[in-house]
Amino acid sequence: MECKYCRTENIEGAVFCSQCGTRIDGKKVCKSCGKLNAETNVYCNYCGGARRFRQKRRRFAAGSRLRRGRYAAICSR
Secondary structure: OEOOOOOOEOOOOOOEOOOOOOEOOOOEEEOOOOOEEOOOOOEOOOOOOEOOEOOOOOOOOOOOOOOOOOOOOOOOO
8 A cells, every 4th residue: 555645655454654654544533532534524524623633743754755746945054
């Protein structure tokens, strides 16, 4: 299974990506009730919570691949 976020190939049946930790099935956890919801939900199917889904902080390991898109390097001192 390929991770939708970092494109790492994971073993079949994995729930989380071995590289970035993102859920492979694309479901989100509601902060109010803790139930799983679809990635596209704006409201929780179970408690009606609006936009209260936990967003996992993503970190990238050296050599990981990013999604296609435009990126800018930000440098600071």
